[in-house]
Amino acid sequence: MCDNIVACTVKTPVALQIGDVKTDTARPGVFVIDVTFPHSVNLQEISFKNYYTAFVMVRLQKVDPESPESAAQWVTCLRNRCLMPSPHTEEGSQDYFSIYRQQMLMEPDNVTSIRLILRQPSSVWLNFFLEDIKITECGTENSEKNIPSWFSNLTPEEQPMNLQAGLPDPEKVSSSIQQMWALTEVMQTNQTSARVGRFDVDGCYDINLLSYT
Amino acid sequence: MANSLQPGVGGATDSRSSKPDTESEFLTQVGAGAVLRGALLKLLEIRSEDPIGFLAEHFQNLAQSLENGDSGCAVEGGNKKQHQQALQEFEEQKQHSRALWHLTQAHHSQRSAFNNNVAVAFSLLSRDDRKRKPGLKGRVYTELLRRVCRDRGVAEPVSAPLIKKLRCQDHEAVPFDLFRHGVLACFVFADFVRKSRSLFETVSQSDRSLCRAVLGSLRDALETTGCSHPARYLEASAKLTPGRLAQAMDRAQTLASGTPSTLMSQEEFIEEASALIISRVKLVS
Numbered sequence: 001m002c003d004n005i006v007a008c009t010v011k012t013p014v015a016l017q018i019g020d021v022k023t024d025t026a027r028p029g030v031f032v033i034d035v036t037f038p039h040s041v042n043l044q045e046i047s048f049k050n051y052y053t054a055f056v057m058v059r060l061q062k063v064d065p066e067s068p069e070s071a072a073q074w075v076t077c078l079r080n081r082c083l084m085p086s087p088h089t090e091e092g093s094q095d096y097f098s099i100y101r102q103q104m105l106m107e108p109d110n111v112t113s114i115r116l117i118l119r120q121p122s123s124v125w126l127n128f129f130l131e132d133i134k135i136t137e138c139g140t141e142n143s144e145k146n147i148p149s150w151f152s153n154l155t156p157e158e159q160p161m162n163l164q165a166g167l168p169d170p171e172k173v174s175s176s177i178q179q180m181w182a183l184t185e186v187m188q189t190n191q192t193s194a195r196v197g198r199f200d201v202d203g204c205y206d207i208n209l210l211s212y213t
Numbered sequence: 214m215a216n217s218l219q220p221g222v223g224g225a226t227d228s229r230s231s232k233p234d235t236e237s238e239f240l241t242q243v244g245a246g247a248v249l250r251g252a253l254l255k256l257l258e259i260r261s262e263d264p265i266g267f268l269a270e271h272f273q274n275l276a277q278s279l280e281n282g283d284s285g286c287a288v289e290g291g292n293k294k295q296h297q298q299a300l301q302e303f304e305e306q307k308q309h310s311r312a313l314w315h316l317t318q319a320h321h322s323q324r325s326a327f328n329n330n331v332a333v334a335f336s337l338l339s340r341d342d343r344k345r346k347p348g349l350k351g352r353v354y355t356e357l358l359r360r361v362c363r364d365r366g367v368a369e370p371v372s373a374p375l376i377k378k379l380r381c382q383d384h385e386a387v388p389f390d391l392f393r394h395g396v397l398a399c400f401v402f403a404d405f406v407r408k409s410r411s412l413f414e415t416v417s418q419s420d421r422s423l424c425r426a427v428l429g430s431l432r433d434a435l436e437t438t439g440c441s442h443p444a445r446y447l448e449a450s451a452k453l454t455p456g457r458l459a460q461a462m463d464r465a466q467t468l469a470s471g472t473p474s475t476l477m478s479q480e481e482f483i484e485e486a487s488a489l490i491i492s493r494v495k496l497v498s
Contacts, residue, residue, distance in 0.1 A: 148448065167466060168415045168423075170459035176412035177431050178453050180486070183405045184435055185446075186321075188493045190397050194390030196351075196381055198498055 006137045008035050013118070013129050029120055031129060036113040040065075043108035045136040047098040048116075052128040054087035055080050057117040058099065063110050072112055077104040087122035101138070248275070258326045259318050267318075274311060309353070312337045313360060321400040331393045349392060351381030358399050365403035370480075371487055375402050378496050391497065398494055402487075409486040413479050419466070420474045426465035428485055430458055435489065 015028035031053075040063050058078035078099060084092040101108055114135070120128040240246050252271055261267040312334035319326035338357070339349045358379055362372035379395045381387050387395075416424050434449040451457075 148444075151451075166419075167459065167462050168419060170455035170462070172415045173412065173427060173462070174453055174455040174458050176408055176415065177427065177434075177458065178450065180405055180408050180412070180490075181431060181434050181449065181453060183401050183408065184431075184490045184493060187398060187401050187405075187490055190394060190401070191495060192390045192394035194388045194394070195498055196385050196387065196391060198382075198385075 006037060006041050006135045008037050008133075008135050010035050010133050027123070027126065031118040033116040033118065033130060033133070034113060035116070035133060035135065037111070037135075040110040040112050041135070042138040043101060043104075043111055043114075043135060044138040045098055045100050046114065046133070047096065047136070048133045049096050049131040050083050050092065050094060051131055052084070052093045052125040053118045053120055053130060054084045054122065054128075055082055055119040056130070057081070057119075058104070059115040059117065060106070060108055060111045061113045061115070062106075062108075063112050065110050074115070075106050077106050077108060079105070087120060088124050093125075258329065260323075261318070270314070274314065277307075277311070305353075308337060309357060309360065312357065313364070316361065316396060316400075317364075321397055321404075327397070328393070331396055332389070334396075335389050335392050349387040350383065351385035351387055352383040354387045354392060354395065355380040355383075358395055361396065361399040362403060365400070365407075367403050367406050371406060371483055372399075372402070374487070374491050375399070375494060378491065378494050381497060395497075402490060405490050406483060406487065409483050410479070412486075413482045417476075417479070419462075419476075420469045421477045422469040423462050423465045424477045424482055425485075426461045427458065428482075428489070430461050431486075432489055435493075 011034040013031040013033050016030040016032060017026075017028040043060075046058065056078070057076065057080055059074050060077050061072045061074050063072045081099070083095070083097060116130060116133070118128060118130060252268060255271060256264055256267060259267060315330045315334045315337070318330050321327050335349060338353055355376065358376055359372070362376070363369070375398065379398060381391075412427070413424075416427055430452060434452045437445055437449045437452070
C-alpha cells in the first residue's frame with residue numbers, strides 16, 4: 001500500500017473560450033487546471049472533489065528518464081471521464097472521485113505535470129471546478145520497514161540439501177525439539193508471584209545479611 | 214358432590230407420600246440424580262479415553278470419601294497411641310493417593326479442567342480431620358511433587374534439581390497459587406523428560422557433538438529475545454525447522470569427522486536437556 005501524497009502546485013483554472021473573456025457575456029464551458037510537481041513522479045492515484053463538472057480529461061506530461069534532455073511529451077491518459085451522468089441534474093455534482101493508475105491509458109510514470117481539462121456543457125450551473133486535488137505517488141519496492149532476516153526462513157525453499165548419510169531424520173528431530181521448546185515456554189510463562197514468606201537470603205539466615213535487606 | 218370427591222382424593226395422596234411408588238420420586242429420595250449428574254459433568258470436563266474406567270474410579274473414590282466421612286468421627290478410645298499414629302499415616306497416604314488421582318485426571322494442557330482438579334486436590338490435602346491447623350503443609354507439598362515426578366517416570370536424580378527449586382520447608386504453609394505452580398511445573402517437566410527420551414532414541418547412534426548441536430539449537434531458540442511476543446515465537450520456530458536442524462547436524466558431523474567419535478549416554482543427554490528447562494523455573498521464596 002502506498003499512501004504517499006505528493007506535494008504539488010495546483011494552478012488556478014483557466015477558461016478556454018472563444019472571444020474575449022472579460023467582455024463576452026457567455027460563460028465558459030471548459031476549464032483547464034494544471035498541476036505541476038517539483039520532480040518526476042510515478043502516479044498511483046488522482047483524487048478530487050467534484051463541483052458541478054460534467055466531464056474531465058486527464059493529460060500527463062511525461063519525461064523520458066533515459067534521455068532527460070529531450071522535450072517532455074503530453075499524453076492523454078483518461079479521455080472524457082463522465083462525472084455527472086446527466087449534466088443538467090445534480091447527480092454526481094459534488095461527489096468525490098478517484099482515478100487510479102489501472103484506469104489510465106498509459107503508464108503514469110515519470111510525470112512532471114498533469115493537465116485536467118474540465119467540461120460542463122450545461123448552462124444551468126454558474127461555476128464548475130474541481131476541489132481538493134490530491135496526487136498519490138506509487139510506493140517504492142523496498143519498504144522502509146526493516147524485515148527481520150528470519151522472515152525468509154519461515155517458508156523455506158525446497159532445496160535438495162547435500163547432507164551426509166547417517167544423519168538422524170530431521171523431521172522427527174525437529175518435531176521433538178519443537179515440542180520440548182513449547183513445554184519450556186509453558187514453564188517460563190507459568191510464573192507465580194505467591195510467596196511462602198521466607199526471610200533468608202540465598203538460604204542463609206546470617207544476621208548481617210538480613211539487616212541489609 | 215364436591216365434598217364427596219375430596220376425601221377420596223386426599224386418601225390417595227396420603228398413600229402416595231408414605232411409599233414412593235413412582236420412579237421419579239424414588240430417584241429424588243435416593244439422590245441418584247445429583248450423583249449421576251455430577252459424574253457426567255466430571256466426565257465431560259475430563260473427556261478421558263476410557264470413560265467406563267473413569268466412571269468406575271470416580272464412583273469408587275466417592276464411596277471411599279463417604280466411608281471416611283462416616284468413620285472420621287468415630288475414633289477409637291486412645292489406649293493404643295501407635296495404632297492411632299499408624300491409622301493417621303494410613304489415612305494420610307490414602308488422602309495423598311486420592312489427591313494424586315484427581316491431579317492426573319486432566320492433562321495440564323486442558324487448562325481449566327486441570328485448574329479445577331488442582332483446586333480439588335488442594336482442598337483435599339488442606340483438610341485436617343483433627344482441626345488443628347487447616348492449610349497445606351510444606352512437607353505434604355514436597356512429598357506430593359516427588360510422587361508426581363516418580364509416577365510419571367522421571368527418575369530421582371533427574372527430578373532432584375527441580376524439586377530443590379520448588380520445595381518448601383516442612384513447617385511452611387503453602388498457598389494455593391504456589392501449590393498450583395509447583396504441580397504444573399512437575400507435570401510439564403515430566404512431559405519434557407519423556408519428549409527428550411524419545412528425541413534421544415532418534416539421535417542415539419550419532420556422535421556426541423551432534424547431540425550437543427541439537428540441544429544447542431534448542432537453547433538458541435529459547436534465548437531468542439525479539440521485538441514483541443508473537444514475533445518471538447515466529448523467530449524461534451524459524452530456528453527449529455527441519456531444514457535448519459539438518460544443517461546444524463550436518464555441520465556438527467563434518468566438524469567431528471576428524472576426531473574419534475564418542476557416544477552420549479541417555480542419562481547425560483536427559484541431564485543436559487533438563488538443565489535447559491530447570492534454569493527457567495524460579496526459586497520459591
